[in-house]
Structures are given as C-alpha cells and as structure tokens.
Amino acid sequence: MFGTGGVFSPQGPIASQERDLIVTAVLLMLAVAIPLLAMLYTFAWKYRAGNPKADKTYDPERTRGVFRELIWWAIPAAVVAVIAVMNWQSTHALDPYKAIVSDNKPVTIQVVALEWKWLFIYPAQGIATVNFVEFPEATPVHFELTADAPMSSFWIPELGSQIYAMSTMQTQIDLMASSTGEYVGKDTEINGAGYAGMTFVAKSASQEDFDAWTASVKQSQNVLTMDAYNALMAPSQNNPQAFYSSFDKNLYGTILTRYMPPATSSDSMPANMEGMKM
Amino acid sequence: MAHFLFGNLTWGSLPHLWYTEGATASIALMGIAAAAALTYYKRWTWLWKEWLTSTDPKKIGVMYIVLASLMFFRGGLDAIMIWIQQAMSSGASHGYLDASHLQQIFTAHGDIMVFFATMGFLFGLINLIVPLQIGARDLAFPFLNSLGFWLYAAGAVFINLFFVVGGEFASAGWLSLPPLAELQYSPGTGVDYWIWSLQISGLGTLLGGLNFVVTILKMRVKGMTLMKMPLFTWTSLCSMVLVIASFPVLTATTLLLWLDRFFGMHFFTSGFGGNPMMYVNLIWMWGHPEVYILVIPSFGIFSEIVATFSGKRIYGYVSMVCAAISITLLSFLVWLHHFFTMGSGADVNAFFGIMTGIIAIPTGVQMFNWVMTMFRGRIRFTTPMHYFLGFVSLFTFGGMAGVLLSIPGADFELHNSLFLVAHFHTMIVSGGLFGIFAGIVYWFPKVTGFKLNERLGIRAFWLWLAGFFLSFTPLYILGFMGATRRLDHYAVTAGYQPYFIAAAIGICLIALGAITQLWQVVVSTKERKQNQDTTGDPWDGRTLEWSTHSPVPFYSFAVTPEVHSRDAFWETKIGRKELPPPGISLSRREAIPPSTKKYEDIEMSANTAMGIYLSAFVFLFGFAAVWHIIWLMLAGVIGAIACVIVRSFDEHTEYTLTAAEVEKIEMARKLP
Numbered sequence: 001m002f003g004t005g006g007v008f009s010p011q012g013p014i015a016s017q018e019r020d021l022i023v024t025a026v027l028l029m030l031a032v033a034i035p036l037l038a039m040l041y042t043f044a045w046k047y048r049a050g051n052p053k054a055d056k057t058y059d060p061e062r063t064r065g066v067f068r069e070l071i072w073w074a075i076p077a078a079v080v081a082v083i084a085v086m087n088w089q090s091t092h093a094l095d096p097y098k099a100i101v102s103d104n105k106p107v108t109i110q111v112v113a114l115e116w117k118w119l120f121i122y123p124a125q126g127i128a129t130v131n132f133v134e135f136p137e138a139t140p141v142h143f144e145l146t147a148d149a150p151m152s153s154f155w156i157p158e159l160g161s162q163i164y165a166m167s168t169m170q171t172q173i174d175l176m177a178s179s180t181g182e183y184v185g186k187d188t189e190i191n192g193a194g195y196a197g198m199t200f201v202a203k204s205a206s207q208e209d210f211d212a213w214t215a216s217v218k219q220s221q222n223v224l225t226m227d228a229y230n231a232l233m234a235p236s237q238n239n240p241q242a243f244y245s246s247f248d249k250n251l252y253g254t255i256l257t258r259y260m261p262p263a264t265s266s267d268s269m270p271a272n273m274e275g276m277k278m
Numbered sequence: 279m280a281h282f283l284f285g286n287l288t289w290g291s292l293p294h295l296w297y298t299e300g301a302t303a304s305i306a307l308m309g310i311a312a313a314a315a316l317t318y319y320k321r322w323t324w325l326w327k328e329w330l331t332s333t334d335p336k337k338i339g340v341m342y343i344v345l346a347s348l349m350f351f352r353g354g355l356d357a358i359m360i361w362i363q364q365a366m367s368s369g370a371s372h373g374y375l376d377a378s379h380l381q382q383i384f385t386a387h388g389d390i391m392v393f394f395a396t397m398g399f400l401f402g403l404i405n406l407i408v409p410l411q412i413g414a415r416d417l418a419f420p421f422l423n424s425l426g427f428w429l430y431a432a433g434a435v436f437i438n439l440f441f442v443v444g445g446e447f448a449s450a451g452w453l454s455l456p457p458l459a460e461l462q463y464s465p466g467t468g469v470d471y472w473i474w475s476l477q478i479s480g481l482g483t484l485l486g487g488l489n490f491v492v493t494i495l496k497m498r499v500k501g502m503t504l505m506k507m508p509l510f511t512w513t514s515l516c517s518m519v520l521v522i523a524s525f526p527v528l529t530a531t532t533l534l535l536w537l538d539r540f541f542g543m544h545f546f547t548s549g550f551g552g553n554p555m556m557y558v559n560l561i562w563m564w565g566h567p568e569v570y571i572l573v574i575p576s577f578g579i580f581s582e583i584v585a586t587f588s589g590k591r592i593y594g595y596v597s598m599v600c601a602a603i604s605i606t607l608l609s610f611l612v613w614l615h616h617f618f619t620m621g622s623g624a625d626v627n628a629f630f631g632i633m634t635g636i637i638a639i640p641t642g643v644q645m646f647n648w649v650m651t652m653f654r655g656r657i658r659f660t661t662p663m664h665y666f667l668g669f670v671s672l673f674t675f676g677g678m679a680g681v682l683l684s685i686p687g688a689d690f691e692l693h694n695s696l697f698l699v700a701h702f703h704t705m706i707v708s709g710g711l712f713g714i715f716a717g718i719v720y721w722f723p724k725v726t727g728f729k730l731n732e733r734l735g736i737r738a739f740w741l742w743l744a745g746f747f748l749s750f751t752p753l754y755i756l757g758f759m760g761a762t763r764r765l766d767h768y769a770v771t772a773g774y775q776p777y778f779i780a781a782a783i784g785i786c787l788i789a790l791g792a793i794t795q796l797w798q799v800v801v802s803t804k805e806r807k808q809n810q811d812t813t814g815d816p817w818d819g820r821t822l823e824w825s826t827h828s829p830v831p832f833y834s835f836a837v838t839p840e841v842h843s844r845d846a847f848w849e850t851k852i853g854r855k856e857l858p859p860p861g862i863s864l865s866r867r868e869a870i871p872p873s874t875k876k877y878e879d880i881e882m883s884a885n886t887a888m889g890i891y892l893s894a895f896v897f898l899f900g901f902a903a904v905w906h907i908i909w910l911m912l913a914g915v916i917g918a919i920a921c922v923i924v925r926s927f928d929e930h931t932e933y934t935l936t937a938a939e940v941e942k943i944e945m946a947r948k949l950p
Binding site for chain 2: 005006007008015017018019021022025026029030032033036037039040043044047048049054055057058059060061062063064066069072073075076077079080083084086087088090091092093094095096097098150151153155157158160161162163164166167168169171172184186187188189190191192193194195196197199237258259
C-alpha cells in the first residue's frame with residue numbers, strides 16, 4: 001500500500017523501532033477514534049429529525065452533572081497517559097545522540113551540507129565524497145553534521161531519524177543498516193533553489209567491500225584542498241557524485257568556525273549541540 | 279539623487295515576467311471594471327458612506343469576509359499551480375515552473391491562506407456575531423475596529439504588490455526561516471515584502487484582538503455572566519487572548535529579521551554571533567498559538583451548530599469552556615515540537631512531546647461532548663450540520679496524525695515530509711475552513727435576511743469532502759514513502775507520481791466545491807424572495823443573535839435584551855420549566871413574550887475615514903522600507919502619527935439615534 005521504500009520498509013534498528021512506534025501509537029489512538037466515530041454516525045442516523053422512534057426519546061434539556069462529564073475527560077486522558085509513557089521512553093531510546101550498541105566498532109563520518117549537495121568526510125579513512133556515502137553493514141555509523149549553507153536536514157528514510165545540519169553548530173546522529181543495500185538520502189528542509197535535487201546515495205556494503213571501496217577512493221586523482229573546497233562550495237544543483245583521495249586536515253574545523261567573528265575566532269569554539277539538559 | 283528619491287527602485291522593478299505581467303494586467307482590469315460599475319450605477323458615495331468608512335462591526339465583518347474570499351481565491355490559485363507542477367515534474371519533465379518560482383508560490387500560498395484568508399474569515403464572523411451574541415450594539419472601540427480592518431486590507435494589498443513592483447516574493451517558506459531568509463541567501467526584495475505584509479496586517483490583528491477581549495469582557499448585556507456566554511463568544515475570547523499574547527512576538531521577530539536585512543545587523547545571520555535557531559524558537563512561540571487562533575473559534579461555531587440542529591442544549595457546557603481555556607494555555611507550551619530534529623536533548627524533546635499530547639485531552643473532550651449533544655436530539659441535516667459531521671470525521675484523523683508527530687521518535691521519520699503537510703491541512707481545512715463555511719451558511723440569513731440554497735450548499739460540501747480525501751490521502755502515503763514537502767522535481771524511481779496525480783485531481787474537486795459555493799451565493803441572491811427569513815430565527819436558534827431581525831438593523835437591538843440563563847433566546851421561546859411534548863412543531867416563534875421595555879435613545883458611533891488614511895500611511899512606510907526610500911519612510915511615520923493626532927481632536931465620533939426614530943423603523947418592519 002505504501003509504495004516502495006520509506007518509513008514502512010525499515011533497513012536498520014532505528015528505523016524498525018520508529019516504524020513499530022508509529023504503528024503502536026496509531027493503534028492506541030484508534031481505540032478512541034473508532035468508538036468516537038461510531039457514536040457520531042450512529043447518533044446522527046438514530047436521532048435524525050423525522051425518525052418516529054427518536055421523537056419519543058427527544059430530550060432537549062438533557063445534560064449531565066460534572067461527574068458524569070468527567071468520563072469524557074477520562075477516556076482521552078487514559079490514552080494520552082499511555083502515549084506519554086511511550087513518548088518518554090521512546091524519546092530516550094531513540095535519542096539521535098545515543099550510541100547504537102553493537103559488537104562492531106562504529107565508523108565516524110563528518111557531513112557538511114552545502115548549496116546544494118552533501119559533503120562526506122571520513123576522518124579515519126582519510127577520504128571524502130560528495131553525494132555518495134558508503135559504510136559497512138551491521139556497523140553503527142556515527143554522523144557528525146554541520147552546514148556551510150542555510151539549514152538543511154539530513155534524512156535516510158529507510159535507516160531512520162533525520163537531524164538538522166546548521167552552520168556554526170555541530171549535530172550528531174547514529175544510524176545503522178542491518179544488511180547491504182542502497183538507499184536514497186535527502187534534505188528535508190528548504191534551503192534554496194537546489195533543494196529538491198539535494199539527494200545522495202547511501203550504500204551499505206559488507207566490510208570487505210567497504211574496505212575495497214575505501215582503497216579505490218584512495219587511488220582517486222582528486223584531492224580536497226581548501227581551494228578545491230571553496231570551488232565546491234559555490235552553489236550548484238543536482239551535483240554529480242565526487243570522490244577525493246584525501247582532504248585538508250583543517251577542513252572540517254575551518255567549516256565549523258568560519259562564521260565566527262574574525263576577532264574572536266581563535267579563542268571561541270563552535271556550539272556543540274550536546275543536547276540541552278533541563 | 280535618483281537613489282534618494284527612489285531608493286532601490288529601478289525600471290527593472292516593473293513587471294517583465296509572464297506571471298507578473300499577467301497579474302498586473304488582471305489587477306488593473308479588475309480595478310477598471312469595478313470603477314466602471316461603480317460609476318455606471320452611481321454607487322461611489324454609497325460605497326464610501328455605507329461601507330468603507332463605516333465603524334459598524336456588522337459592515338466591517340462583511341468587508342472582512344469579502345476581502346478574505348478574494349484572498350482565498352488567490353491562495354487557491356497558488357495551490358492549484360503547486361499541484362500541477364508536482365504532478366508533472368518527474369524524471370525528464372521539469373514541469374512548467376522553475377524551483378525559485380514554485381518556492382515563491384508555496385510561500386505565498388501558506389501566508390495568504392493563514393494570514394489573509396482564514397484569519398480574515400474569522401475576524402469577519404467574530405465581528406458579525408460576537409457583539410450580537412453578547413447583546414452589544416457595537417465594539418468597545420469602534421474606530422480601532424475600522425483601523426484594524428484597514429490595516430488588514432493594506433497588508434492584503436501589500437502581499438500582492440510584488441506582482442506590480444519588484445516581481446519577486448519571498449521563497450524561503452511561509453515562515454522565512456533564516457539564514458535562508460537573510461540577505462546572504464535571499465538578496466532580493468521578496469523577504470522584505472513578506473516582512474511588511476505580516477507587520478502591517480499583524481498590527482491590525484493585534485488591534486482587533488485587544489478590541490474583542492475588551493468588548494467581550496466589558497460590554498455584555500445585563501445578566502450575561504461569563505458562564506452564561508455562548509460558546510462561540512467563549513472560543514472567540516480564547517482566540518483573541520492568544521492574539522494579544524502571541525502577535526507581539528511575531529512583530530518583534532520579523533522586525534529583528536528586517537533589522538538584519540536593512541541595517542546589516544546579525545540577530546539571525548550565520549556569522550558574527552547571529553543565532554538562526556533563536557528565530558526558529560521565536561517564530562514558533564508565535565506560530566503554534568497561531569494555529570489555535572485559527573481553530574478555536576471554529577470549535578465555538580460547531581458548538582452553536584450542533585446544539586441548534588440537534589435541538590438540544592450543548593452537552594457539558596462547563597467542560598467545553600474548561601477545554602477551550604486549557605487549549606489556550608497549553609498552546610504556549612508546545613512550540614518546540616516544530617523542531618525536535620534540531621538536536622535538543624531527549625529530556626527537552628520528551629517534555630514538549632508530552633505537553634503536545636496533552637492537548638489531545640481537551641480536544642477529545644470537545645469531540646465527545648459534541649457527539650453527546652446529538653444523543654437523544656432531533657437532528658436536522660442542514661448544510662452546517664454536514665460540515666460538522668465532515669469536521670469531526672476529518673479532525674479525528676488529523677488529530678491522530680498530530681499526536682503521532684508529537685512523539686519525537688515518530689517525528690524523526692515524518693518531520694518535513696508530506697505526512698506533516700497532510701496533517702496540518704487536515705487540521706486547518708476541517709478545523710478552520712469547515713467551521714468558517716458552516717458559520718457563513720448558518721449566519722448568512724442573519725446578515726442578509728435570506729437563507730442560502732441548501733441543495734447547492736450540501737453539494738458543495740460533498741465536493742469539498744471528496745476533493746479533500748482525494749488530495750490529502752495520497753499525501754499521508756507519500757509522507758510514509760519518504761517524500762519531502764516543497765519538491766519542485768523528483769526522480770521517477772521514487773514512485774511518487776501516481777499519488778501526486780491523484781492529489782491534483784482532488785484539488786480540481788475542491789475547486790469545483792468552491793465554485794459551487796460561489797454559485798450558491800449567486801443563485802440564493804436571485805431567489806432571495808423565496809428564501810426570505812421573516813422571523814429573524816430561521817434555524818430555531820438558541821442564542822441572542824436570533825432574537826433580533828434579519829437582516830440585523832444598524833442599531834442591532836431595538837431594546838437591549840435581558841439574559842437569565844445560557845441559551846438565552848431558547849429560554850424565552852419555551853419558558854423555563856415546561857419541556858415541549860414529543861412531536862412539537864419546531865417553530866415556536868409565537869411563544870416569545872412581548873417585550874415590556876420601551877425604546878430609548880441609542881448612542882451610535884459615527885463613520886470615519888481616518889482608518890483608511892492611517893493605513894495608507896502605514897502602507898507607504900512599508901513600501902518605503904522594502905525599497906529603502908528613506909524620505910518616504912519618514913513621511914509614512916509622520917503621516918500616521920498626524921492621523922492619530924487629528925483623530926484624537928475629533929469630537930463628533932458619536933451621534934444619537936432617538937427613540938422616536940427607532941420606533942419608526944421598527945414599526946415599518948412590522949408591516950408586511
């Protein structure tokens with residue numbers, strides 16, 4: 001019914017939990033909604049003007065005391081209470097900043113939203129890519145995100161949660177794919193003319209394939225120097241994929257701090273969105 | 279020198295694109311046609327004296343609804359253009375709009391529908407009905423009411439002005455989030471037009487809100503305590519309290535954005551210590567209450583309608599009032615649910631998620647109470663009652679979608695998807711527009727003296743309902759498929775196109791529904807002799823507005839009514855103790871005891887054109903602010919202040935309508 005891909009074909013633990021959460025919440029709410037609508041249509045039919053049976057029961061002054069009215073508060077309140085508990089638990093379980101428990105060591109990938117493409121930097125592997133991201137299956141992927149563009153939101157529906165990428169700030173998200181496959185990633189927040197074309201391929205591969213792929217990117221002629229980055233930064237739509245065998249070591253830090261006031265850029269650190277604590 | 283005189287205006291600012299030329303031409307043609315008609319029928323003086331300068335809330339209410347209808351037409355055209363583009367633009371085809379143009383259209387669509395269509399309709403209905411429901415002849419501040427309308431009208435012209443001058447509207451979404459809306463990424467005048475159309479109309483909204491709160495609190499007739507007020511008055515009060523509390527936030531936030539853009543400040547810029555997330559917080563602190571401003575009055579309208587057409591007292595009046603007040607208060611504690619995905623911690627997200635879920639409780643209570651009002655009633659399926667049934671059906675599912683989105687874990691997968699778009703359209707169309715449509719049909723005879731054609735009204739309802747299902751069910755599905763909002767193009771492999779085509783067919787049905795509504799008004803006006811409401815109480819109503827004539831005389835009530843209970847008018851019809859036996863005729867008009875009160879002199883507020891002049895100066899200021907014409911900005915401010923001063927020296931703001939004149943008019947009405 002829901003076409004191909006998307007929220008109802010989860011390919012990782014986060015997306016699976018979120019799918020289950022959506023289904024459970026909908027079923028719970030239907031427990032109130034269906035009786036409500038059943039009452040609505042039944043009463044509408046039964047008490048229609050001109051129905052002789054209803055004429056006898058017509059009671060224009062009918063109303064009930066405060067305690068009887070409390071029933072109608074209690075029913076939605078009960079369901080909302082259950083959903084509130086679910087809400088608290090699932091929000092903590094699915095906190096994007098929470099590490100995914102796994103035997104495999106996480107892979108860290110830094111993501112920069114640009115006008116209008118995604119730059120992926122692999123600090124450990126020493127490579128960088130544009131509009132294509134590959135990672136090993138069944139391995140947590142730790143994304144660190146920022147932007148050198150208007151606010152953008154990073155989303156791979158089959159793998160779960162999205163999170164915003166914003167300039168001068170760093171956000172994080174941990175995702176994992178259960179098996180191999182290729183998924184579409186996208187921006188969900190309007191950020192200018194190239195918004196709709198700001199998609200990327202997220203590929204989950206076996207560890208061997210991932211290692212082989214990393215090695216092959218290492219052979220690439222392209223190097224992401226600061227100059228190359230500045231050229232890449234210029235607005236472009238439907239940008240083709242690109243692969244860089246290495247990148248300027250200061251690149252990510254420079255992007256995070258580039259909007260700091262010049263006078264204080266040496267002594268101020270970017271806001272790390274560590275999650276506001278109440 | 280040229281820059282001093284004209285600021286950033288150049289010849290290039292004049293229309294040179296197909297849509298700006300087309301719109302300018304159609305605006306000019308409509309203006310010429312209207313002017314010609316007014317001249318031919320010699321109606322200029324009539325228009326000026328009877329309508330434009332009037333301070334009568336009944337006249338102002340009609341003007342709000344007429345202007346809101348025009349803006350609804352404009353916003354509807356935008357909607358059709360968006361759907362057609364999205365149905366076409368897949369794979370090799372890129373549709374007929376480029377990305378930037380589509381982005382301008384959906385930005386305008388959102389702003390026009392929220393600020394100028396829905397808000398305009400609501401202010402119109404509140405103006406028409408609330409004073410009558412509380413037995414007041416006028417508002418607390420009649421001039422402020424006229425000024426509020428004219429500021430709203432100036433804002434409505436302003437949001438269309440870019441067609442004629444500038445050629446570009448904001449393209450950063452209906453809330454113009456920075457840094458996208460900052461000069462760095464949106465260097466044109468579009469965002470400035472956006473800022474000033476909201477500033478100008480928002481000022482009018484705020485003045486209107488203040489006026490209604492004071493009116494409802496201070497101008498009720500003798501005997502009408504707060505807990506005897508009709509529910510539409512209660513929900514209007516809640517909505518207007520929200521206006522007072524939230525609109526200053528919008529004004530301040532957009533003003534800061536303008537300071538960034540005009541003076542190069544850095545409140546919300548990416549660099550130099552600006553904080554775009556601050557804007558997101560502020561705009562939603564206004565934005566979430568705003569949705570309740572749109573929806574709560576409709577709850578009141580439906581409360582009146584379901585009680586009237588079930589022939590029953592509303593079930594759980596106290597619960598209904600408590601529910602409306604709880605929604606009002608809670609609406610200020612949920613703004614963060616619009617950006618769970620911006621990296622707040624789990625505690626913060628869960629808190630705002632749970633607060634949002636809690637709003638479902640009072641909303642659910644209202645639903646159950648409406649349904650219980652129908653229980654053991656005698657239900658007449660008129661057009662407003664159809665809208666009521668459609669509203670409960672749609673709103674229940676829209677509300678479920680809302681509670682789902684209030685769970686951060688689910689929102690992470692649905693935020694900014696078409697699921698969200700489907701959710702809020704379900705809420706605003708059923709909870710806002712359906713209430714407005716029902717209210718317009720319900721109170722139409724009170725305002726005009728004749729009923730609307732029921733057959734066409736019900737047909738229009740079914741077209742709206744079917745069209746809505748066909749357009750928005752695909753959007754829920756597309757959201758689950760991972761389709762994001764605001765797409766100007768998508769890949770064939772995504773598989774979205776069939777759903778977008780279905781949605782585009784749906785919008786055609788909705789358009790047919792809207793045309794049917796227009797046709798309904800035309801046909802009913804032609805047949806007005808047959809549909810005439812001679813009693814003043816065509817629906818067997820319950821509240822005070824039905825106790826006076828239809829159409830309501832300009833002094834509203836010949837003698838001020840007295841109130842002893844809720845459903846004040848219903849009580850006078852049946853007497854307090856005796857219940858009607860089963861099978862009694864619905865028309866109990868004869869039972870009303872003849873009033874023993876004598877006519878007395880009535881203080882009426884006089885016409886004034888000052889609202890028009892003042893708004894014109896504010897409009898000029900906004901225009902000058904968009905184009906950086908400093909002298910004109912100063913002229914606008916000075917002119918506006920001068921208008922206030924001149925008005926404050928005007929001693930002829932009221933006149934007396936003598937008891938003899940009232941009696942003469944009342945006697946003339948009684949003759950067949």
